Amino acid sequence: MTGPNDSDIPDDGNLVAYLDGALDPDARALISDALRRSPALRQRLTQLESGDRPFRQAFDALLDEAPRDRLEAMLARMDQRTETHIATSPLHRPFARLAAAVILIAVFVAGLSGGYIAATTFGAVESETNWREAVLNYVQLYDRPTIEAIPSSAAVQAQDLAKASRALGLDLSAEKVAAPGASLKLARVLHYEGRPVAQLIYLPPRGEPIALCVIKNGKPGYDVEAEERDAISLVHWASRGYEFVVIGKTTKRKLIDLAMGVKNRLL
Amino acid sequence: MAEDDHSMVRHDAVRSGLPHLLTRLWRYGLVLSGERDMADELVQATCLRALERAHQFTPGTDLGHWTFKILGSIWSNELRARRVRVGEGIVEAEFELATDGEREIEMNIFVRQVLIEIGRLPEVQRVAVLLVYGEGLSYREAADVLEVPIGTVMSRLAAARATLGSMKQDAPPSNDEDMIDQSKLSGRDDWSE
Numbered sequence: 001m002t003g004p005n006d007s008d009i010p011d012d013g014n015l016v017a018y019l020d021g022a023l024d025p026d027a028r029a030l031i032s033d034a035l036r037r038s039p040a041l042r043q044r045l046t047q048l049e050s051g052d053r054p055f056r057q058a059f060d061a062l063l064d065e066a067p068r069d070r071l072e073a074m075l076a077r078m079d080q081r082t083e084t085h086i087a088t089s090p091l092h093r094p095f096a097r098l099a100a101a102v103i104l105i106a107v108f109v110a111g112l113s114g115g116y117i118a119a120t121t122f123g124a125v126e127s128e129t130n131w132r133e134a135v136l137n138y139v140q141l142y143d144r145p146t147i148e149a150i151p152s153s154a155a156v157q158a159q160d161l162a163k164a165s166r167a168l169g170l171d172l173s174a175e176k177v178a179a180p181g182a183s184l185k186l187a188r189v190l191h192y193e194g195r196p197v198a199q200l201i202y203l204p205p206r207g208e209p210i211a212l213c214v215i216k217n218g219k220p221g222y223d224v225e226a227e228e229r230d231a232i233s234l235v236h237w238a239s240r241g242y243e244f245v246v247i248g249k250t251t252k253r254k255l256i257d258l259a260m261g262v263k264n265r266l267l
Numbered sequence: 268m269a270e271d272d273h274s275m276v277r278h279d280a281v282r283s284g285l286p287h288l289l290t291r292l293w294r295y296g297l298v299l300s301g302e303r304d305m306a307d308e309l310v311q312a313t314c315l316r317a318l319e320r321a322h323q324f325t326p327g328t329d330l331g332h333w334t335f336k337i338l339g340s341i342w343s344n345e346l347r348a349r350r351v352r353v354g355e356g357i358v359e360a361e362f363e364l365a366t367d368g369e370r371e372i373e374m375n376i377f378v379r380q381v382l383i384e385i386g387r388l389p390e391v392q393r394v395a396v397l398l399v400y401g402e403g404l405s406y407r408e409a410a411d412v413l414e415v416p417i418g419t420v421m422s423r424l425a426a427a428r429a430t431l432g433s434m435k436q437d438a439p440p441s442n443d444e445d446m447i448d449q450s451k452l453s454g455r456d457d458w459s460e
Contacts, residue, residue: 055400059402156345
């Protein structure tokens, strides 16, 4: 940009700012002087003036066009299906802390008898467990209508997957993360205690969405473990410093099938 | 936990503010995309993301500007690609500011003409014109929403005004002769109304 202070000839931007009354008094005075001296500049100002329109009135007419009722209904549907932030979720904290405490004790006992507790620290164990609880609480809030309502396209997904791949340093391309019989609907990057978490949401032909979440936490590898709680199942494993969890309101068996496919392709 | 309290305050600020912004967000989406369906989608995606990222919102700052920024980012990073990919053509002939795709919207003929002219401007110019002259943002605020230098906003407005000025002879006669009254040039509000 050429400011009125560093040139004798104001540019169009400054002339429009002059017309808009957006200049401070000194800059305005400089342009007034230049206009007095230059007929060409006055002509340019007139041309720009003629580009004025009743913009406010025209744009206000578009506000009346907005489908207000539909948009309000959309926002209402979104309620209770959206979590604010996984790390500060009021839902997850009490439960996760309790769960972490239980697991800490379990690991401690296992460590005493099994002798491998030195491999990790208490803090690391709590953090590694909490991330699964955090993503579990997050994805529990998704239901089928929420996911169906999210606009998605192959191009957008490819970009989102590329973003997630970069964040994690792991190839999460569409071929790698494909799940037989379920379509990928959403890929995004969340953060847990400063570490990127890839969250991929799949929609099977029927039933509730299924989530695959990945974190790079440097955890030693372990084979697939599965658990079922009330109506929700979790399958998790770790490999080459990444930990994976598949979560869904379905049976363990179905999740293990999806998990094994992804596991074999990813690492 | 204090952290949770802050998070909830932010979430509440975003959630309670969004209903008042829906029509303005839709208008922004329409001016960007020129498609009513896309404007719907943009509002939905923006609300979803705003709620998810409510922890990043600073209470006391302008929620409208914050959500505009989100909407603009979703458009340029995610949805615009789809429009290009669909291959509707480079020329934005179907720009739906003054029609709903099939029929002309009932509105003042002069307003309609202005919207048609705005629809012919390049995207970056349309958006600068909307934010500054339609939304009433200062140049600096518009620069912040668009994440460009203030000089870029000025040059985009100037380019828009120059283009609209050259369309002048095609437009219906102005019903407001005072528009070029020099005495009104000192205040932007007077000028743009």
